[in-house]
Amino acid sequence: MLLNPVISKLSNKLVVLASASPRRLEILTNAGLRFEVVPSWFKETLDKSLFKTPYQYAVETAKQKALEVAQRMPFKHLKTPDIVIGADTVVTIDGLILEKPTDKQDAYRMLSRLSGKEHSVFTGVAIVLCHEQNGSEIEYKVVDFFEETKVKFADLSEEMLWEYINSGEPMDKAGGYGIQALGGMLVEYVHGDFLNVVGFPLNHFCKQLGVIFNSPPESPALKIKREDSRASDGSRSVVNSLSKCVTNGEFELQETNNGKGASQKSTQKQNVMRSECAKFDRKDVPHSIMDLIDGFKVSKTLFTASKLKVFDVLNSSNGLTLEEIAGQINASVFGTERLLDAAVSVGLLERVKHQDDGHAVYRNTEQARQFLVSDSPLSLHAYILHCDGIVWPLFSHLEDAVKEGTSQHERAFGVMNKDMFQDVYYSQDNVKMRFMNAMHSIVNVTGKDVATAFDLSSYKTACDIGGCTGAMAYQFTEAHPGLSVTVFDLPQVIDMRRHFQPKAHHDRVSFVAGDFFKDDLPKADLYILARILHDWSDEKVHALLTKLSKVCTPGCGLLLSEILLDQERRRPSRAVLQALSMTEGKQRSAAGYIDLLEKHGFIVKQIKYTGNLLDAILFIKEGPNDKRTLLAGSSASIETAELV
Numbered sequence: 001m002l003l004n005p006v007i008s009k010l011s012n013k014l015v016v017l018a019s020a021s022p023r024r025l026e027i028l029t030n031a032g033l034r035f036e037v038v039p040s041w042f043k044e045t046l047d048k049s050l051f052k053t054p055y056q057y058a059v060e061t062a063k064q065k066a067l068e069v070a071q072r073m074p075f076k077h078l079k080t081p082d083i084v085i086g087a088d089t090v091v092t093i094d095g096l097i098l099e100k101p102t103d104k105q106d107a108y109r110m111l112s113r114l115s116g117k118e119h120s121v122f123t124g125v126a127i128v129l130c131h132e133q134n135g136s137e138i139e140y141k142v143v144d145f146f147e148e149t150k151v152k153f154a155d156l157s158e159e160m161l162w163e164y165i166n167s168g169e170p171m172d173k174a175g176g177y178g179i180q181a182l183g184g185m186l187v188e189y190v191h192g193d194f195l196n197v198v199g200f201p202l203n204h205f206c207k208q209l210g211v212i213f214n215s216p217p218e219s220p221a222l223k224i225k226r227e228d229s230r231a232s233d234g235s236r237s238v239v240n241s242l243s244k245c246v247t248n249g250e251f252e253l254q255e256t257n258n259g260k261g262a263s264q265k266s267t268q269k270q271n272v273m274r275s276e277c278a279k280f281d282r283k284d285v286p287h288s289i290m291d292l293i294d295g296f297k298v299s300k301t302l303f304t305a306s307k308l309k310v311f312d313v314l315n316s317s318n319g320l321t322l323e324e325i326a327g328q329i330n331a332s333v334f335g336t337e338r339l340l341d342a343a344v345s346v347g348l349l350e351r352v353k354h355q356d357d358g359h360a361v362y363r364n365t366e367q368a369r370q371f372l373v374s375d376s377p378l379s380l381h382a383y384i385l386h387c388d389g390i391v392w393p394l395f396s397h398l399e400d401a402v403k404e405g406t407s408q409h410e411r412a413f414g415v416m417n418k419d420m421f422q423d424v425y426y427s428q429d430n431v432k433m434r435f436m437n438a439m440h441s442i443v444n445v446t447g448k449d450v451a452t453a454f455d456l457s458s459y460k461t462a463c464d465i466g467g468c469t470g471a472m473a474y475q476f477t478e479a480h481p482g483l484s485v486t487v488f489d490l491p492q493v494i495d496m497r498r499h500f501q502p503k504a505h506h507d508r509v510s511f512v513a514g515d516f517f518k519d520d521l522p523k524a525d526l527y528i529l530a531r532i533l534h535d536w537s538d539e540k541v542h543a544l545l546t547k548l549s550k551v552c553t554p555g556c557g558l559l560l561s562e563i564l565l566d567q568e569r570r571r572p573s574r575a576v577l578q579a580l581s582m583t584e585g586k587q588r589s590a591a592g593y594i595d596l597l598e599k600h601g602f603i604v605k606q607i608k609y610t611g612n613l614l615d616a617i618l619f620i621k622e623g624p625n626d627k628r629t630l631l632a633g634s635s636a637s638i639e640t641a642e643l644v
């Protein structure tokens with residue numbers, strides 16, 4: 001990969017995205033960038049008439065957004081980022097800049113203006129490089145650029161326009177459409193970078209990073225810097241700094257007096273810099289492979305810190321010293337220091353100077369506070385303990401699993417029963433509780449997005465098959481006031497339900513114990529199958545779906561929630577990797593699940609890629625007299641399903 005080495009060079013930097021856009025977040029996350037999100041407070045209120053061109057407006061807005069965050073963080077977050085990325089996307093047509101519509105009428109005006117015509121999408125991007133000087137003053141350098149993509153809309157009928165507007169999609173998007181979702185259907189062609197239209201020109205961004213971090217003295221970066229002019233690819237550089245390589249592979253920013261500095265350096269110094277840069281920039285250093293090799297160390301650092309309750313201990317204070325933490329987690333100072341430093345280096349903790357006495361103290365990052373502290377509402381603590389206790393031992397037998405093609409539960413835990421859910425090992429209270437806690441914590445993070453994925457107002461009763469602690473059922477009843485949910489699970493699981501009952505009384509959630517392969521399923525007009533089918537072979541899935549098909553009357557709904565693989569079965573890699581330790585099940589794509597369900601008379605209605613940990617598909621049970629015949633092949637079904 002050409003661009004990954006640049007991204008990997010940022011792995012030890014505090015990179016901040018000054019945007020709340022989930023689309024930008026997804027694009028940069030998919031590119032492998034590690035960053036924090038700190039949405040900018042800068043209001044997009046610059047006077048457009050002051051700018052000669054739309055891209056100047058977008059670039060200036062991006063710059064102001066990024067600078068606002070870069071300047072706020074040292075005071076509000078008590079840390080200085082290394083890099084802040086700001087972006088602003090505008091749609092322009094006939095010399096007009098279209099931003100986000102203010103209401104439906106505004107969206108209508110925008111979309112009818114775009115109908116049948118070609119328009120331009122500009123994203124301005126600002127990369128702010130922050131450099132702390134003498135521990136107090138902070139120097140900010142801005143590199144900015146823009147990318148233009150041409151998009152042509154098809155002729156849109158009034159009906160299409162209003163259907164799209166009523167979907168709600170236009171409201172938070174520049175120009176009133178989102179090309180990556182329903183809005184894609186309005187588009188006839190795209191010339192240029194597609195991701196630029198989504199909201200972030202990744203390719204140009206990576207090239208720009210390459211210019212900033214890779215450039216030896218006579219590279220184009222320096223040329224841009226010296227000339228301080230418009231580059232031939234349309235990028236505008238206001239770089240008035242130079243990234244200088246030093247022997248330890250860090251970069252240092254150096255003021256160059258509006259680009260004249262480099263030429264003032266002595267030839268000898270430039271030569272030294274050049275050889276240091278050459279050392280740093282060697283393209284044959286396999287950074288991404290080294291990251292993969294070290295992946296297990298990162299996981300185990302997180303598992304150990306969680307198990308020792310480091311994040312809990314730190315949550316009760318605004319920073320503790322090494323000795324205080326070691327004392328509280330009952331561990332050696334020597335070992336604790338290594339663990340804490342590792343956690344700092346992978347971005348789980350921060351090490352800062354205490355305000356009063358200047359001593360180094362450790363504290364949780366924002367992400368740790370939100371997801372790693374054991375009693376936070378979105379805590380993944382229990383899931384992490386499950387990964388450490390169950391998944392880790394299974395992965396240590398991966399070679400055997402691959403050679404034998406079987407689950408390694410027996411080697412890892414002495415589990416003899418083929419159905420692990422029914423094995424004595426899992427029936428031990430502590431193991432069962434750890435598993436249930438893990439399931440519960442994932443639902444806390446993702447359940448709301450699943451429960452609100454579709455309009456379920458026509459359903460009054462639901463049954464959550466394999467509903468475990470009831471976490472999903474509580475999310476569904478909360479999201480749908482007219483819905484009652486019965487949780488159906490094995491007796492030993494149902495026995496433990498009281499441990500997970502929320503404080504607020506939920507009289508619309510009830511529990512029934514049983515085996516979904518053997519016993520009668522409770523009657524309902526919506527069935528929920530959340531993280532059930534991936535655990536089983538096609539044969540077992542067919543057995544379960546045969547039972548469900550019998551109990552479902554025509555019009556009955558079936559809501560499936562799983563991680564949906566893409567068609568190439570490559571992403572999300574989280575799902576592909578999870579399959580390595582599965583007993584007999586497998587991960588499937590939306591098409592794979594639809595294929596299975598269609599065989600049992602369930603017609604796909606809607607598919608929702610939530611952007612959270614689980615996606616969802618809504619099916620409807622077809623009646624015997626329904627005219628519609630099942631579509632052969634699931635890709636055809638996907639096309640007919642509504643993507644929400």
Ligand code: SAM
Nearest residue numbers: 421439466467468489490493515516517530531
């Ligand atoms: N649906 C829950 C969720 O999304 O968090 C739990 C998913 S968990 C992976 C699988 C659940 O299926 C467990 O709660 C397990 O006890 C239950 N289960 C497994 N085999 C079962 C069976 N034969 N009958 C009923 N429930 C079963």
